Amino acid sequence: MTRARxxxxxxxxxxxxDELAAVAADPEMAQMFVADGLEHLxxxxxxxxxxxxxxxxxxxxxxxxxxxxxxKGNAGVLGIRSIETFSHKLETLLDLARSGRHPIGPxxxxxxxxxxDVLTAMVKDxxxxxxxRPVGDQSAQxxxxxxxxxxxxxxxxxxxxxxxxxxxxxxxPAAPTAVDEDATIKVSTKKLDALVDMVGxxxxxxxxxxxxxxxxxASDDRLSRQLAQIRRITGDIQRDxxxxxxxxxxxxxxxxxxxxxxxxxxxxxxxSVVVVGEETELDRKLVEQLTDPLMHMVRNTIDHGIExxxxxxxxxxxxxAEIQLRAFHRGGGVVVxxxxxxxxxxxxxxxxxxxxxxxxxxGTQMSPEExxxxxxxxxxxxxxxxxxxxxxxxxxxxxxxxxxxxxxxIDIHTERGRGTTFxxxxxxxxxxxxxxxxxxxxxxxxxxxxxxxxxxxxxxxxVHTTGGRPSMVQVRDRLIPLLHLGQAFGIRxxxxxxxxxxxxxxxxxxxxxxxxxxxxxxxxxxxxxxxxEMFRGVRGIAGGAILGDxxxxxxxxxGGLLALASATHARATA
Amino acid sequence: MxxxxxxxxxxxxxxxxxxxxxxxxxxxxxxYGLPVLKVREIIKVMDITHVPQVAAHVLGVxxxxxxxxxxxxxxxxxxxxxxxxxxxxxxIVAEVALQxxxxxxxxxxxxxxxxxxxxxAEIEQPPDFxxxxxxxxxxxxxxxxxxxxxxxDLDRVLGxxxxxAIGAV
Numbered sequence: 042m043t044r045a046r047x048x049x050x051x052x053x054x055x056x057x058x059d060e061l062a063a064v065a066a067d068p069e070m071a072q073m074f075v076a077d078g079l080e081h082l083x084x085x086x087x088x089x090x091x092x093x094x095x096x097x098x099x100x101x102x103x104x105x106x107x108x109x110x111x112x113k114g115n116a117g118v119l120g121i122r123s124i125e126t127f128s129h130k131l132e133t134l135l136d137l138a139r140s141g142r143h144p145i146g147p148x149x150x151x152x153x154x155x156x157x158d159v160l161t162a163m164v165k166d167x168x169x170x171x172x173x174r175p176v177g178d179q180s181a182q183x184x185x186x187x188x189x190x191x192x193x194x195x196x197x198x199x200x201x202x203x204x205x206x207x208x209x210x211x212x213x214p215a216a217p218t219a220v221d222e223d224a225t226i227k228v229s230t231k232k233l234d235a236l237v238d239m240v241g242x243x244x245x246x247x248x249x250x251x252x253x254x255x256x257x258x259a260s261d262d263r264l265s266r267q268l269a270q271i272r273r274i275t276g277d278i279q280r281d282x283x284x285x286x287x288x289x290x291x292x293x294x295x296x297x298x299x300x301x302x303x304x305x306x307x308x309x310x311x312x313s314v315v316v317v318g319e320e321t322e323l324d325r326k327l328v329e330q331l332t333d334p335l336m337h338m339v340r341n342t343i344d345h346g347i348e349x350x351x352x353x354x355x356x357x358x359x360x361x362a363e364i365q366l367r368a369f370h371r372g373g374g375v376v377v378x379x380x381x382x383x384x385x386x387x388x389x390x391x392x393x394x395x396x397x398x399x400x401x402x403x404g405t406q407m408s409p410e411e412x413x414x415x416x417x418x419x420x421x422x423x424x425x426x427x428x429x430x431x432x433x434x435x436x437x438x439x440x441x442x443x444x445x446x447x448x449x450x451i452d453i454h455t456e457r458g459r460g461t462t463f464x465x466x467x468x469x470x471x472x473x474x475x476x477x478x479x480x481x482x483x484x485x486x487x488x489x490x491x492x493x494x495x496x497x498x499x500x501x502x503x504v505h506t507t508g509g510r511p512s513m514v515q516v517r518d519r520l521i522p523l524l525h526l527g528q529a530f531g532i533r534x535x536x537x538x539x540x541x542x543x544x545x546x547x548x549x550x551x552x553x554x555x556x557x558x559x560x561x562x563x564x565x566x567x568x569x570x571x572x573x574e575m576f577r578g579v580r581g582i583a584g585g586a587i588l589g590d591x592x593x594x595x596x597x598x599x600g601g602l603l604a605l606a607s608a609t610h611a612r613a614t615a
Numbered sequence: 616m617x618x619x620x621x622x623x624x625x626x627x628x629x630x631x632x633x634x635x636x637x638x639x640x641x642x643x644x645x646x647y648g649l650p651v652l653k654v655r656e657i658i659k660v661m662d663i664t665h666v667p668q669v670a671a672h673v674l675g676v677x678x679x680x681x682x683x684x685x686x687x688x689x690x691x692x693x694x695x696x697x698x699x700x701x702x703x704x705x706x707i708v709a710e711v712a713l714q715x716x717x718x719x720x721x722x723x724x725x726x727x728x729x730x731x732x733x734x735x736a737e738i739e740q741p742p743d744f745x746x747x748x749x750x751x752x753x754x755x756x757x758x759x760x761x762x763x764x765x766x767x768d769l770d771r772v773l774g775x776x777x778x779x780a781i782g783a784v
Contacts, residue, residue, distance in 0.1 A: 242681035484665060530667035570683040572666065572676060574713050575720075575773070579668050585676055585683045593664040593678050 063119045065171040074115055076227065078164040081108035086157050087295045089150055090302060094313070096145045105153070106135040112160070124163055127183055130190050131156050137194055152189045154299075159183055230325065233286055237472060240282040241568040245587045247275045252589040283470055287322035290368045290377065293332055294319045297339050297366055297379075304343040311361040312347060321368035323375050324470040327447055331377065331467070334443040337436055338379050338463055339364070346383035346461055356458060358382070374449075374491070375469055380462040386455040388412050395421060413453045414551050417441040445549070445600055447471065448489060448583075466491070474569055476586065478562040478594060479545065481526045482534035485594040486558070487567055487586045492599045494546040494553065496561060501540050511539055512610050514555045521546060524606040525557040529581070535559060549599040554606050556597075565589075569596060581605050634735040637757070639764055640707065640724040643695050648757060648766045651730055655708045655719060660700045677721055679708065686721035692772065701725070712770045722769070731764070733757045738766070 064071040085108050092101045113128035131153060137143035159182045166176040250256070251268060298314045305312040323331070347353075347362040354360065367378040388409045395415045396403045415421055419438040444451055449467035468474065468491075476487035497516065505513040505520065513520045523544075527535020536542045536559050545556045567586030570593075576582070583598035637648030658679070663686055665675040672692035676683050686706060690698060703726035711720045741753040752771035757764045 245681055530665075532665070532667075572683060573685065573718055574716055575685050575718065576666060576669070576676075579666060581668075582666065585664070587678050587681065587683070591678055592662045593676050593683060595664065595666065 060120055060122045061167070061171045064121065064167055068168070068171070070119065071167060071171060073227065074119055074121075075164055075167055077115065078112055079161065081112050082157050082161050082164065083292055083295055084108050086154070086299055087291075089153050089157070090295075090298050090314075092145060093147075093150055093302070096150075099139060099141075102135060102139040102145065106132065106139050109135060112164075121167070123183070124160065127156070127160065127163070127187070130187055134190050134194055143194060148189075149193060152186060152193065155182075155189075156186050159186060228285075230286075237282050237286055240279050241472060244275055244279050245568060247272060248589045249591045283324070283472070284322075286325050286470075288325045288328055289320050289322050290328060290331075291319040293328055293335060294366050294368070296332065297335055300336060300339050301343065301364055304340060305362075308343055310343060310347050310349065312343060313361055313363050315363060315365045316367075317365060318368040319366075321370065321375060323368075323467070324472070326471050327467060330443065330447055331465075334440045334465075335377070335379070337440050341437070342379060342381045342383070342461070342463075346381045348384050352384070370469075371466075375467045377465040377467065378462055380460060382460040385457040385459055385461050386413055386416075386453065387457070391415055410453075411551060413455065416453075417451070448474065448491070450491075472568060473566055474586070474596065475564070476567050476596065477545070477564055478588070479526075479556070479558040479597075480560045480562050481530070481558050482532040484530075484532050485562065485588060485592070486526065486597050487588075487594045488545065488547060488556070488597045488599070489583075490564065492547045492549065494548055496543055496545045498542075499539060499544050504539050507610065514539075514544055516546065516555075519553070521553045521555040522603075522606045522610060523555045523557060524602055524609065527557070527559070529602075529605055529609065547597075547599045547602070549603050552603055554599065554603045556602065567594070567596070633754075634733055634738065636730055636732050637764065637766060638707070638730050639728040640705070641726045641728060642689050642693060642724055646728065646762060646764045647689075647724075648731070648733070648764045649707065649709060649722075649769060650754075650766075653709045653711075653769060655710060657727055658706050658708060658721075660704050660706060660723065674723065677706070679719070679721075682719065684708065684719045684721055686723060687773075688723045689772075690723070690725070698725070703727075709769055711773065713773075720769070731757075731759055733759060733764075733766070 064074075085105055088101055088104045092098065092105065095101060109128050109132045113125055113132055116122075116124035116128060134143065134149065134152075138145050138149070143149075159179050162177065163179050166179075169176050251272060256264065256268070294316050298316065301312055301314045342364060347364075348356070348358075350360060353362065363382050365378070365380040367376075367380065369376055392401070392407065392412050392415070395401045395412070395418070398420060400415060400418050400421060401407070417437050417440070421438070441451055444465055444467075447467055448471070449465055452464040452466065453461065454464070455461040474487070475490045477490055477493055479486045479488060495516075499514050503515045504511050504523070505515065507513070511523055511525070514523050515521075523539070525535075525539070526532070527537075539557050542557050542559050543561055545558060545561070546553055547556060548554070565588075567588070569583075570585045570587065572579070572582065572585050572595075581598055581601035581604075583596045583601075585593045586596050588594045636651040638651050638654050639646055639648045641647075661677055663675040663677055666673065666685075669675075672688050674686045674688050677686050688697075690696070700723075704723065705727050706721040706723055707727065708719055708721050710717055737757050737759055738755040739758065741756055752768045754766035754768045757766055
């Protein structure tokens with residue numbers, strides 16, 4: 042049908058350009074070109090940011106030259122002249138630089154970065170263009186950059202002087218003949234996701250088999266040895282399958298470095314970026330979903346965390362601020378941190394603003410940590426931008442929600458005048474959660490272990506009532522709102538009396554809730570399954586997990602449970 | 616050929632429904648039919664995990680070979696009295712188109728009968744019940760072999776947006 046539309050020629054914008062014939066003819070090759078190209082462009086961007094601090098470093102310029110050359114070469118093979126010509130121009134500039142005939146300065150760096158942006162867009166648009174879909178027009182940008190390059194190297198302005206000579210490929214430093222032990226192949230992420238899903242099912246099937254009562258009755262040593270063998274192999278497969286989907290956080294950090302650079306210029310707050318642990322690996326899906334919240338936080342950090350030059354000077358701080366991006370493993374998860382050496386959070390002022398905006402009652406006793414968490418409240422607005430601190434909360438509620446959706450949490454460490462560190466604690470993968478299995482009536486629930494603080498069997502005198510109904514439990518000096526899961530979810534056969542059951546203290550961003558359940562049934566790793574679109578409106582449930590006996594246990598979502606608890610109490614006291 | 620017939624059902628509600636093959640099943644004494652192309656499999660009743668905050672006819676979710684799928688009870692949806700499962704009670708797993716995706720859903724019925732071919736001539740428009748919304752999910756009434764079978768449009772049984780959570784209490 043699309044072909045028919047193209048033929049009648051009424052929409053010229055969708056006609057495939059000549060230069061895309063090869064791309065359209067071989068989508069697989071084109072896809073590889075796009076993937077490769079984006080990777081090279083990422084390298085270029087990272088290198089040029091380094092070059093900014095060491096403009097004379099010849100090896101960096103070489104590192105810059107090579108990927109441009111490769112992109113040009115690949116584009117030439119596929120006949121994509123627009124990209125070929127454009128890369129060629131940049132290559133010419135860099136070639137002069139690496140042979141010492143043209144110094145690299147701020148103008149050159151600016152031009153190369155702009156070129157990276159345009160090339161990225163051009164490369165990304167290729168499949169859409171080849172499919173005849175309209176895309177953004179980059180030609181004006183191209184022209185602008187090309188003339189900027191011409192202005193920098195006027196004597197080389199004669200177009201395409203070099204490529205007339207047959208494109209002798211530059212000898213790449215890594216000779217392709219070398220036996221590469223790290224040989225890699227490209228696999229589509231779709232296939233990988235399908236594999237991980239299937240392995241998840243394998244693990245479940247294995248667990249179901251292992252818990253089959255018939256097996257327990259048959260006390261056969263050989264059988265149980267064989268089963269243990271299967272369990273071991275299944276575990277290995279699962280670990281390997283998961284590791285295939287792990288990618289280093291490097292690319293995300295590169296994006297952040299670029300963002301810091303651009304924003305630092307815009308706000309006139311010179312800022313350098315220090316990256317630590319960029320090789321730390323995370324689940325690909327997690328990395329994807331981490332980018333937006335991180336960008337938001339970086340923006341906030343530069344906008345509000347880092348002081349204007351004059352303020353820094355007055356405080357005796359160095360004129361150039363520093364933002365550290367750190368990633369490291371801790372306790373079965375990953376921590377990603379954004380640390381600045383800016384002004385730090387003004388606890389007093391945040392509290393005042395929260396009171397002014399009606400988020401907390403005046404005179405509420407709160408610890409500094411609790412006050413800092415207020416910046417994540419929806420509605421914590423920062424309309425007053427006169428002081429540099431007031432803006433911290435712009436969209437931070439969205440950031441926190443995104444992080445929570447990844448089953449992570451955000452900690453803040455801040456010191457007045459010294460800076461702020463936001464620590465994102467994240468699981469390694471989104472597919473598996475370490476959970477505590479809870480029994481309520483005949484139903485079972487799973488609560489992610491990181492959300493659990495402690496569990497206890499409360500004394501009746503620890504339980505406080507409002508309006509005749511139990512509503513709080515006192516644990517040491519804290520009063521924690523109660524949520525009776527059996528009652529809240531209408532589960533038949535759940536134990537009525539709190540003192541007959543067990544209380545699990547779970548927390549969501551520092552706010553605790555005490556869940557009343559019948560019993561704890563143990564800890565286990567479960568594969569998370571979405572309940573699907575139809576159950577989106579259900580509060581307090583994050584998904585389903587298939588348990589050892591093949592039945593489904595619902596995975597609890599602490600944030601949603603807290604909302605349920607406060608709704609219940611609002612009704613009880615109304 | 617049946618394929619084309621089923622797919623040709625005009626989009627506008629109340630238009631002439633399509634002929635084709637239907638899987639028929641019983642609820643109480645009434646006989647219903649689902650387009651056979653929508654049906655993926657028929658399974659025995661299994662343990663259903665109750666999900667809170669949903670409408671009464673939503674029984675919960677089941678584990679279908681590693682997939683989590685929702686299960687609804689047509690008895691309750693159509694206002695019959697609840698009834699304990701018998702040995703003939705089944706779950707029909709069918710495809711349901713929601714707003715943005717197609718999902719698998721289990722439908723609990725009293726008993727599965729047979730697959731019948733229904734021709735266009737045998738299908739009648741559902742009578743007007745006085746503006747009630749119940750007719751929304753009826754494809755039509757089929758008069759086959761002396762009986763009347765109620766042909767269901769499962770996509771619409773759930774309501775317009777496919778959301779079955781009734782929201783927090």
